[in-house]
Amino acid sequence: MSHDTMDLTLHVWRQKSSKDSGGFVTYVEEARGISEHMSFLEMLDVVNEKLIEKNEDPIAFDHDCREGICGMCGLMINGIAHGPDQTTTCQLHMRVFKEQGITDITIEPWRAKAFPVIKDLVVDRNAFEMIIQAGGYISVSTGSAPDANSLPIPKENADKAMDGASCIGCGACVAACPNASAMLFTSAKIGHLGLLPQGQVERDDRVLRMVNKMDEVGFGGCTNIGECSAVCPKEIGLEFIARMNRDLIRASLAKGDSKKP
Amino acid sequence: MTGIASFYQRSIGKKVVMALTGAFLLFYVVVHMWGNFKIFLGQEQLDHYAEGLKTLGDPLFAEEQVLWLFRIALLAAFLLHIYTAMQLSHMASRGRPVAYKQRKDVQANFASRMMLLGGIAVLLFVIYHLMHFTIGVAHSDFVYGEVFNNVVRGFQEFMGIPAIIYIIAMIFLSMHIYHGAWSIFQTLGLNGPQYNGVLRGLATLIAVVVAIGNISIPLYALFALSPVEVTGWFQSIAGLFGF
Amino acid sequence: MAVETKDKVGVRRTTEYTAVTLESQVPAGPIEKRWDEHRFKMKLVNPANKRKYTVIVVGSGLAGGAAAATMGELGYNVKCFCYQDSPRRAHSIAAQGGINAAKNYRNDGDSIYRLFYDTVKGGDFRSRESNVYRLAQVSVDIIDQCVAQGVPFAREYGGLLDNRSFGGAQVSRTFYARGQTGQQLLLGAYQSLSRQIAAGKVEMHTRSEMIDLIVIDGQARGIVTRDMLTGKIESHLADAVVLGTGGYGNVFYLSTNAKGCNTTAIWRAHRRGAFFANPCFTQIHPTCIPAAGDYQSKLTLMSESLRNDGRIWVPRKQGDKRRASEIPEGERDYYLEERYPSFGNLVPRDVASRNAKYVCDEGRGVGDTGLGVYLDFADAIKRLGKQAIFERYGNLFDMYARITGEDPYEVPMRIYPAIHYTMGGLWVDYNLMSTIPGLFVIGEANFSDHGANRLGASALMQGLADGYFILPYTIGNYLAQAKLPKVSTDHPACREVEVEVETRMKRLLSINGKRSVDSFHRELGDIMWNNCGMSRNEAGLKQALKRIPEIRSEFWENVRVLGKNEELNQSLEKASRVADFMELAELLCLDALERRESCGGHFREESQIDGEAKRDDENFSYAAAWEYSGNVSRPNLHKEPLIFEYVIPSQRSYK
Numbered sequence A: 001m002s003h004d005t006m007d008l009t010l011h012v013w014r015q016k017s018s019k020d021s022g023g024f025v026t027y028v029e030e031a032r033g034i035s036e037h038m039s040f041l042e043m044l045d046v047v048n049e050k051l052i053e054k055n056e057d058p059i060a061f062d063h064d065c066r067e068g069i070c071g072m073c074g075l076m077i078n079g080i081a082h083g084p085d086q087t088t089t090c091q092l093h094m095r096v097f098k099e100q101g102i103t104d105i106t107i108e109p110w111r112a113k114a115f116p117v118i119k120d121l122v123v124d125r126n127a128f129e130m131i132i133q134a135g136g137y138i139s140v141s142t143g144s145a146p147d148a149n150s151l152p153i154p155k156e157n158a159d160k161a162m163d164g165a166s167c168i169g170c171g172a173c174v175a176a177c178p179n180a181s182a183m184l185f186t187s188a189k190i191g192h193l194g195l196l197p198q199g200q201v202e203r204d205d206r207v208l209r210m211v212n213k214m215d216e217v218g219f220g221g222c223t224n225i226g227e228c229s230a231v232c233p234k235e236i237g238l239e240f241i242a243r244m245n246r247d248l249i250r251a252s253l254a255k256g257d258s259k260k261p
Numbered sequence B: 001m002t003g004i005a006s007f008y009q010r011s012i013g014k015k016v017v018m019a020l021t022g023a024f025l026l027f028y029v030v031v032h033m034w035g036n037f038k039i040f041l042g043q044e045q046l047d048h049y050a051e052g053l054k055t056l057g058d059p060l061f062a063e064e065q066v067l068w069l070f071r072i073a074l075l076a077a078f079l080l081h082i083y084t085a086m087q088l089s090h091m092a093s094r095g096r097p098v099a100y101k102q103r104k105d106v107q108a109n110f111a112s113r114m115m116l117l118g119g120i121a122v123l124l125f126v127i128y129h130l131m132h133f134t135i136g137v138a139h140s141d142f143v144y145g146e147v148f149n150n151v152v153r154g155f156q157e158f159m160g161i162p163a164i165i166y167i168i169a170m171i172f173l174s175m176h177i178y179h180g181a182w183s184i185f186q187t188l189g190l191n192g193p194q195y196n197g198v199l200r201g202l203a204t205l206i207a208v209v210v211a212i213g214n215i216s217i218p219l220y221a222l223f224a225l226s227p228v229e230v231t232g233w234f235q236s237i238a239g240l241f242g243f
Numbered sequence C: 001m002a003v004e005t006k007d008k009v010g011v012r013r014t015t016e017y018t019a020v021t022l023e024s025q026v027p028a029g030p031i032e033k034r035w036d037e038h039r040f041k042m043k044l045v046n047p048a049n050k051r052k053y054t055v056i057v058v059g060s061g062l063a064g065g066a067a068a069a070t071m072g073e074l075g076y077n078v079k080c081f082c083y084q085d086s087p088r089r090a091h092s093i094a095a096q097g098g099i100n101a102a103k104n105y106r107n108d109g110d111s112i113y114r115l116f117y118d119t120v121k122g123g124d125f126r127s128r129e130s131n132v133y134r135l136a137q138v139s140v141d142i143i144d145q146c147v148a149q150g151v152p153f154a155r156e157y158g159g160l161l162d163n164r165s166f167g168g169a170q171v172s173r174t175f176y177a178r179g180q181t182g183q184q185l186l187l188g189a190y191q192s193l194s195r196q197i198a199a200g201k202v203e204m205h206t207r208s209e210m211i212d213l214i215v216i217d218g219q220a221r222g223i224v225t226r227d228m229l230t231g232k233i234e235s236h237l238a239d240a241v242v243l244g245t246g247g248y249g250n251v252f253y254l255s256t257n258a259k260g261c262n263t264t265a266i267w268r269a270h271r272r273g274a275f276f277a278n279p280c281f282t283q284i285h286p287t288c289i290p291a292a293g294d295y296q297s298k299l300t301l302m303s304e305s306l307r308n309d310g311r312i313w314v315p316r317k318q319g320d321k322r323r324a325s326e327i328p329e330g331e332r333d334y335y336l337e338e339r340y341p342s343f344g345n346l347v348p349r350d351v352a353s354r355n356a357k358y359v360c361d362e363g364r365g366v367g368d369t370g371l372g373v374y375l376d377f378a379d380a381i382k383r384l385g386k387q388a389i390f391e392r393y394g395n396l397f398d399m400y401a402r403i404t405g406e407d408p409y410e411v412p413m414r415i416y417p418a419i420h421y422t423m424g425g426l427w428v429d430y431n432l433m434s435t436i437p438g439l440f441v442i443g444e445a446n447f448s449d450h451g452a453n454r455l456g457a458s459a460l461m462q463g464l465a466d467g468y469f470i471l472p473y474t475i476g477n478y479l480a481q482a483k484l485p486k487v488s489t490d491h492p493a494c495r496e497v498e499v500e501v502e503t504r505m506k507r508l509l510s511i512n513g514k515r516s517v518d519s520f521h522r523e524l525g526d527i528m529w530n531n532c533g534m535s536r537n538e539a540g541l542k543q544a545l546k547r548i549p550e551i552r553s554e555f556w557e558n559v560r561v562l563g564k565n566e567e568l569n570q571s572l573e574k575a576s577r578v579a580d581f582m583e584l585a586e587l588l589c590l591d592a593l594e595r596r597e598s599c600g601g602h603f604r605e606e607s608q609i610d611g612e613a614k615r616d617d618e619n620f621s622y623a624a625a626w627e628y629s630g631n632v633s634r635p636n637l638h639k640e641p642l643i644f645e646y647v648i649p650s651q652r653s654y655k
Ligand SMILES: Cc1cc2nc3c(=O)[nH]c(=O)nc-3n(C[C@H](O)[C@H](O)[C@H](O)COP(=O)(O)OP(=O)(O)OC[C@H]3O[C@@H](n4cnc5c(N)ncnc54)[C@H](O)[C@@H]3O)c2cc1C
Pocket: C058, C059, C060, C061, C062, C063, C064, C065, C081, C082, C083, C084, C087, C089, C090, C091, C092, C093, C094, C095, C096, C097, C098, C099, C100, C181, C182, C208, C209, C210, C211, C244, C245, C246, C247, C256, C257, C258, C261, C262, C264, C265, C301, C420, C421, C442, C443, C444, C445, C456, C457, C458, C459, C460, C461, C463
């Protein structure tokens, strides 16, 4: 393991608050001597330490687990959501840039009407919460469950449900979609629950309510382009969108619209 | 709100309308092409076919009744398709008010990113096409009912420029179909990982057939080439688009 | 009786052995019946009255999320807080391995009693028997509940739930969902929580950090939060407060915890009167990816299952810088296999961790930093083929390759232990109530059921047990009996705490020193790791107890926090958390110093036989509950004696 370093040029979106208009700031000096073994966020940590040294406001970006599972991190890196490796921003390592000979890096926040910028690279993803609250659950109160093995589920379905359930809610799908559509996110939850027998009772209602909410909070529609799936760190496939479309058509034919408030 | 209206309210509902109208248009495109192939059988056959269209449904329907019904349905589908496309693209542009400074496609292809522009190109073409061969106002030498002559002369006039327009338009149309035909299944939820490869293949096939088939007509008119030769031509053009 | 000691290094501390007996509220009677009878005796809140009560839940992890959702379902008004932008991101999400439950679906001899027995023994006899038994009892309901919520646990071809054996357990009682069990369980709780938010029963406050606790007339009545977007400092009042804020492993700076994990909530509650129990019981996980450089921001855990097939070794020679492949078999030291012939590479977490430290201390560590040992799959690949290894560990190998840039199929992995879990936490009674009436503590934040060491796959079980099945009952019992006068945010106590918090933020912003928050946190972490990490001794602890107050005072004089309070200010958030870690660190070392025995994750070098941990039941069979005295350096110690009626203490041996 050698300690090769790189000198980078960063163009970072800086925006003081949601009310301010932002702009790009270029950092060169602060991004010198970056080790290829750093993660992308560690690289930003180093830049921030240098900014603090110079009495300049550090770059704000969201992150928490730094192991690719909480879904908190997410940056548009050189025009690709989460950057050039299909993973989360926190799991992206600088050696990828080294290997590809990239030293010029543009960093932008997720951009979507439904994800307003809060500060610098931090966005508000509450729209996702609203979609889940609209029906992304099975209504079972604590204590009312039957024995776990009373309901066998074919392994294949359980596995497919798990594929959808592995969504981390980072929002890369929205960020990457030319239409800022949230179809992949929404369909992953609908698919997860709809593939399980427990999820059948509310299946029609769920899809109607979640899709209504998805449109209401300002996401664009889907044009079946597939950018979402191509940047998804959990590699959730477009078949979840197809499944959701089918569920919606079926539910609309059966019920028209959700009767629940 | 009634079921249909609330269905159409949703982005997915609109998509379904796109898919259904698109499928109908696609069906028409294919049938229309098949009919036009009669040109290779000569003047008599083609004119006879055009005449025959008027008496479609005889004796249940009077002359041109079925044709008009079909035209109305087609127009409705076409308008609905366009209107919905506008609504969807409005929603999409609203979805991202601030554009990225840098954005790279990872998955998208030219065809999928060109749906709107390609669609508009097709729309302009359709208008021209109607003025050219149906109404005849964009034709220097139009004679009502003489389909074969109209077509052959229509392509040859103005140094063959109409033929070139047709060829370009068909490339746009086939690109639209390349993404659209697969999309129909995805949108209607008739897709899944196990079918995806087949559906992609099917869409490519239809797109290529529509392109070659339709392009062969102006080429025939210009050079009296046979469709077999055109196929070879087309393959090299298609290669440019990575089909 | 206050005993004041002034020891050699000049650390002054008071340890007061007050006669206060901690009321553990443990019911009497046969252990299998205790929880049932206790539940029967508890006062109930009439269903129609539940909506008259408000409960604050801080934390939306497995513990907090489950509790908030369940209390919402029961009809209470719940206000739930988390510091992330969504409750779904609590660090429970990172748990990989699985969750234990005594379902005995395998018919391999498991039972509630066996899970109870294993947990008490695994905890090295430093937990409360009654609590552990109850935990094993409700473990069964947890799985039912989660499956009903749609948690996609792994299944067999017949469609029934799959199980695996985990962390050396002799039965297969661990339920799992790929390598993402924590994520799936949390999403289950999160979905139930979302349902209650939609129903208006839970008011969710994201990006809201609890900075202090409001105690009125001796009862916990609310919290003061800082809105992380606007900086607004605000009081929230309720009839009871529940803390489910997770562990404090980040006191070591580098740990497998998320960057935001903090001790602020429980530390501030401690300063307001809640006793802090067994802070020195921390768990170290042996198979983490080693730090690559001083920019390292966190450590990543890799599943322990890797030790099933990987062989651990270091070079025999000190400072051997040859590549692994160039070191001949005879010059390799497979130290675990040698020292522990019967368990080999599968010795428990603490033993594996400590031995890795020893060989690295001897200068035989591998990698650039010398802090790492090899975990070698060459033999396994030769024996089973690359494909088989890929099938078993493919995703772990990918993760390793992504982080280190090395291909573990070709070169051995490098691993090093890291702080992973904290068994210590706020002291709670059988009802999960702290020493402040009305303040309940659940999940990793309490001193929990794990004693001195937690078994693999038992933290998720405890978090959900507390949240779904225990707290919602016991809190009702409290509410039904407590006299809760109406209070409003105009109450002087609220204003007082708010002002304290505001002053603290202002002070942090006005120091304008030279060093960043992270540099202090790193330094604190180094001290803790070196002196109070995998193995501890008196001299080292005293050294730490001297250094911690020094860097704490430097922190308050020399930290540089830019920007203002009234904005999203991540440096300020960190500064406020690190300030509390600086105080907790001292208590942790004090507790470690006080406990002159080795047990579980706490290894005192002075207390060993043949290099193995030696417990001292005669003198230390108690839970150490520390009371804040007004002076961080001089807390008062209270002891809750531990009585073992069912599982008779014995010494562990892995030789
Ligand atoms: C990498 C890793 C792997 C693990 N694997 C396993 C495993 O396989 N099996 C197992 O049983 N256990 C495992 N554990 C342990 C287990 O995951 C945790 O102990 C458990 O999930 C803790 O749950 P919790 O609800 O107590 O806390 P957390 O999930 O940490 O939740 C804490 C909550 O409190 C909130 N919070 C914290 N501070 C504040 C504040 N000041 N103000 C407001 N909100 C605050 C946070 O926002 C969060 O919502 C693992 C742990 C780690 C780190």
